[in-house]
Amino acid sequence: MPDTTTSSDLLAVLRDGRSRTKTELAEATDRSRSTVTAHLAKLVEGGIVTQLERTAATKGRPSMLYALAADAGVIVAVELGARHALVALTDLAGGVTAHHRIVVDVVDGPEPVLAAILTEARDLLAAAGRPESDVAGFGIGIPAPVELATGLPVSPPLMPGWDRFDIRAYVRLVFDVPVMVDNDVNVMAVGEGITHWVAEREMLMIKVATGIGAGVVVNQRLVHGADGAAGEIGHIRVSAAGDRVCRCGQTGCLESFASGIGIARTLAEQGVDTDDGRDVVALVRAGSIEATRAVREAGRAIGEALATCISLINPSVIVIGGSIASVGEPLLAGIREVVYQRSQPLASKQLRVVAATDLELAGVTGVSRLVQSQVFHLAGLGARPTPATQRRS
Amino acid sequence: MPDTTTSSDLLAVLRDGRSRTKTELAEATDRSRSTVTAHLAKLVEGGIVTQLERTAATKGRPSMLYALAADAGVIVAVELGARHALVALTDLAGGVTAHHRIVVDVVDGPEPVLAAILTEARDLLAAAGRPESDVAGFGIGIPAPVELATGLPVSPPLMPGWDRFDIRAYVRLVFDVPVMVDNDVNVMAVGEGITHWVAEREMLMIKVATGIGAGVVVNQRLVHGADGAAGEIGHIRVSAAGDRVCRCGQTGCLESFASGIGIARTLAEQGVDTDDGRDVVALVRAGSIEATRAVREAGRAIGEALATCISLINPSVIVIGGSIASVGEPLLAGIREVVYQRSQPLASKQLRVVAATDLELAGVTGVSRLVQSQVFHLAGLGARPTPATQRRS
DNA sequence: TGACTTATGCCGAACAACGACATATGATCG
DNA sequence: CGATCATATGTCGTTGTTCGGCATAAGTCA
Numbered sequence: 103m104p105d106t107t108t109s110s111d112l113l114a115v116l117r118d119g120r121s122r123t124k125t126e127l128a129e130a131t132d133r134s135r136s137t138v139t140a141h142l143a144k145l146v147e148g149g150i151v152t153q154l155e156r157t158a159a160t161k162g163r164p165s166m167l168y169a170l171a172a173d174a175g176v177i178v179a180v181e182l183g184a185r186h187a188l189v190a191l192t193d194l195a196g197g198v199t200a201h202h203r204i205v206v207d208v209v210d211g212p213e214p215v216l217a218a219i220l221t222e223a224r225d226l227l228a229a230a231g232r233p234e235s236d237v238a239g240f241g242i243g244i245p246a247p248v249e250l251a252t253g254l255p256v257s258p259p260l261m262p263g264w265d266r267f268d269i270r271a272y273v274r275l276v277f278d279v280p281v282m283v284d285n286d287v288n289v290m291a292v293g294e295g296i297t298h299w300v301a302e303r304e305m306l307m308i309k310v311a312t313g314i315g316a317g318v319v320v321n322q323r324l325v326h327g328a329d330g331a332a333g334e335i336g337h338i339r340v341s342a343a344g345d346r347v348c349r350c351g352q353t354g355c356l357e358s359f360a361s362g363i364g365i366a367r368t369l370a371e372q373g374v375d376t377d378d379g380r381d382v383v384a385l386v387r388a389g390s391i392e393a394t395r396a397v398r399e400a401g402r403a404i405g406e407a408l409a410t411c412i413s414l415i416n417p418s419v420i421v422i423g424g425s426i427a428s429v430g431e432p433l434l435a436g437i438r439e440v441v442y443q444r445s446q447p448l449a450s451k452q453l454r455v456v457a458a459t460d461l462e463l464a465g466v467t468g469v470s471r472l473v474q475s476q477v478f479h480l481a482g483l484g485a486r487p488t489p490a491t492q493r494r495s
Numbered sequence: 496m497p498d499t500t501t502s503s504d505l506l507a508v509l510r511d512g513r514s515r516t517k518t519e520l521a522e523a524t525d526r527s528r529s530t531v532t533a534h535l536a537k538l539v540e541g542g543i544v545t546q547l548e549r550t551a552a553t554k555g556r557p558s559m560l561y562a563l564a565a566d567a568g569v570i571v572a573v574e575l576g577a578r579h580a581l582v583a584l585t586d587l588a589g590g591v592t593a594h595h596r597i598v599v600d601v602v603d604g605p606e607p608v609l610a611a612i613l614t615e616a617r618d619l620l621a622a623a624g625r626p627e628s629d630v631a632g633f634g635i636g637i638p639a640p641v642e643l644a645t646g647l648p649v650s651p652p653l654m655p656g657w658d659r660f661d662i663r664a665y666v667r668l669v670f671d672v673p674v675m676v677d678n679d680v681n682v683m684a685v686g687e688g689i690t691h692w693v694a695e696r697e698m699l700m701i702k703v704a705t706g707i708g709a710g711v712v713v714n715q716r717l718v719h720g721a722d723g724a725a726g727e728i729g730h731i732r733v734s735a736a737g738d739r740v741c742r743c744g745q746t747g748c749l750e751s752f753a754s755g756i757g758i759a760r761t762l763a764e765q766g767v768d769t770d771d772g773r774d775v776v777a778l779v780r781a782g783s784i785e786a787t788r789a790v791r792e793a794g795r796a797i798g799e800a801l802a803t804c805i806s807l808i809n810p811s812v813i814v815i816g817g818s819i820a821s822v823g824e825p826l827l828a829g830i831r832e833v834v835y836q837r838s839q840p841l842a843s844k845q846l847r848v849v850a851a852t853d854l855e856l857a858g859v860t861g862v863s864r865l866v867q868s869q870v871f872h873l874a875g876l877g878a879r880p881t882p883a884t885q886r887r888s
Numbered sequence: 889t890g891a892c893t894t895a896t897g898c899c900g901a902a903c904a905a906c907g908a909c910a911t912a913t914g915a916t917c918g
Numbered sequence: 919c920g921a922t923c924a925t926a927t928g929t930c931g932t933t934g935t936t937c938g939g940c941a942t943a944a945g946t947c948a
Contacts, residue, residue, distance in 0.1 A: 162925020327809020331842040416720020449724040555894020
């Protein structure tokens with residue numbers, strides 16, 4: 103029954119899973135303690151919030167601690183890549199309790215891929231000793247633009263056969279719960295955002311892997327754009343890419359030069375043998391001078407594109423992730439070099455360009471958070487209700 | 496006393512100045528008629544809302560119409576350019592009732608310029624037969640980045656001497672009312688947005704004049720960025736600008752090639768005499784082939800930069816304004832040519848690139864709307880409360 | 889003129905939030 | 919070891935907001 107503003111606000115504060123006292127909650131939600139008491143009672147009765155043991159000694163009477171009943175349900179969070187899927191279970195607070203990577207191929211089309219994912223999810227649930235009825239929500243990040251209102255993938259270049267396929271409906275045949283679908287980089291942005299960059303209003307998450315994409319956070323909210331195509335920066339034209347022909351048919355695309363495939367292509371032109379983007383990381387780690395240089399050049403190209411993005415939205419943080427980012431410094435150095443050289447002083451003085459901290463789980467963490475928003479009817483990403491308008495003086 | 500949510504919601508609906516019946520208001524604010532009645536009574540009593548005559552015949556009893564008491568106060572709205580200022584008076588609904596353009600020079604520094612503006616505002620008030628005590632709010636759009644929280648201009652390249660000058664405080668010495676300061680292109684974006692593009696979630700306003708800047712609207716809200724530098728796209732690097740040195744010290748900046756000054760420079764290199772950006776418009780209108788071509792080239796360069804912006808935020812509308820935009824087709828054609836060629840099909844299929852419709856008053860209209868938000872304690876730009884969460888089933 | 893339609897005003901009921909008071913529970917100190 | 923202090927808890931009456939219902943007003947239309 104938590105449908106009032108106060109209950110929502112309480113959940114919005116408690117959604118991170120940490121426990122709090124009534125006084126803390128009253129302060130955080132800007133209500134009186136009696137109001138918080140009343141609503142907490144309902145939430146506890148409904149099994150949504152748990153009353154924990156008393157706090158350790160302060161001076162006065164110890165207070166009760168309240169926290170989200172994170173174990174009351176399970177969220178299935180999936181990150182889909184071109185050749186694999188990471189299927190994870192999280193508790194209602196977003197803590198990952200189990201995860202497993204399976205091999206799939208998105209070009210096989212939606213049914214077989216989703217079937218494999220759903221099977222894996224069932225297996226994980228069984229292994230965790232959880233009945234399927236415990237599933238409270240399902241979410242998936244996919245490497246395609248997603249239309250915000252409908253959750254449908256639209257014109258996905260990497261995923262022929264998925265165009266406007268109703269993933270939500272398909273999943274609901276198995277798990278009849280809220281289903282969230284969003285772009286893979288968007289969910290990474292959320293994952294990194296809620297774990298490390300809660301306070302930042304504008305943030306950019308860049309994924310450098312087989313392709314290149316961005317997750318865009320503005321005013322603490324994900325940006326989807328009119329067609330779900332926001333953040334599709336792989337086909338920005340950069341000078342470094344020259345006349346190289348991209349798979350999209352254009353020339354000079356960022357992706358054709360700076361993605362895993364693009365770097366491999368650069369190296370191949372120099373006679374260095376690489377099959378795939380994955381090899382590039384191995385080569386750099388092995389100390390290959392050519393590979394290191396190519397990655398740094400790729401970083402510069404990305405930096406060139408980012409300089410423009412910075413001029414447009416002036417973010418305070420840019421997080422670099424994706425498989426290629428795991429080479430670490432060379433890529434980051436290339437990006438920083440151009441970003442700080444080409445950006446206006448005002449926009450770059452406070453700007454931080456950092457590597458993603460959780461390459462493996464950022465995606466599913468973000469998915470879980472977005473699903474949680476739906477399960478609890480919460481808005482936005484922030485830890486607090488929303489910094490909108492303060493109510494009291 | 497209108498400080499409750501319901502009163503705010505009512506004002507948020509009525510802010511456009513149109514009149515509505517109680518039933519319409521109840522529907523728009525999602526409250527019962529009795530609630531609306533109660534709050535309207537207070538608002539009418541407070542002189543904030545006016546009760547108008549009855550509606551013309553429907554079938555049943557005619558209803559009363561209610562509208563914002565637009566004449567209860569005056570908003571002073573100013574648009575500051577490098578060499579001039581447009582000082583306007585609007586009613587509380589944002590309707591421009593008087594305006595006058597005065598000559599100033601921003602390089603003289605803030606005090607003399609603001610003094611001239613304030614004097615002009617006083618003159619306009621006197622001419623309108625309005626006492627100064629009628630002024631309910633003051634706003635100004637300035638050609639500089641503005642820090643959102645403080646309203647201070649930061650590191651303005653065009654306005655040396657204005658850095659972190661407290662415009663709000665200075666104005667309040669004369670008019671002790673809410674004072675709003677924002678970037679000139681931001682306010683133009685708001686002005687165009689509320690008059691023609693209310694429904695669009697993502698929108699870009701591009702001003703092409705002496706310099707080049709953008710106003711960025713995402714999720715129906717203005718984007719200021721971490722340092723107020725969002726939309727400062729004049730110094731994006733574009734290939735067309737080649738190695739041309741920009742006043743910012745970098746090379747290849749969009750502004751060095753595609754702004755009024757940049758176009759003049761291009762023409763000068765071809766031996767065509769122009770003193771200033773203003774001349775460019777005259778030359779095109781006079782049928783100069785060189786000037787027309789140069790403007791179209793400028794459009795292409797802008798299109799190149801915009802293609803990147805489109806990839807990042809996927810707007811549904813891009814509005815082109817500024818003095819150079821008044822040449823009309825050549826500029827727009829150049830922009831469209833590159834935008835539609837370089838953008839991903841998904842992002843550009845629904846995208847409209849249009850000319851600003853109100854070159855003269857869009858700025859002050861936007862200023863007035865932003866001031867109105869402060870005067871009535873409203874959030875956002877939208878006509879409706881915010882499409883956030885629907886309250887009933 | 890009377891039926892019909894639509895708006896209005898007013899009132900009591902339901903609900904949410906608050907502040908205050910009495911009480912509970914531990915630490916701390918003499 | 920008991921008194922005191924500090925802090926948290928539960929409950930209750932008050933206040934204010936919102937809702938739905940009912941009687942009534944003010945037009946149109948036949």
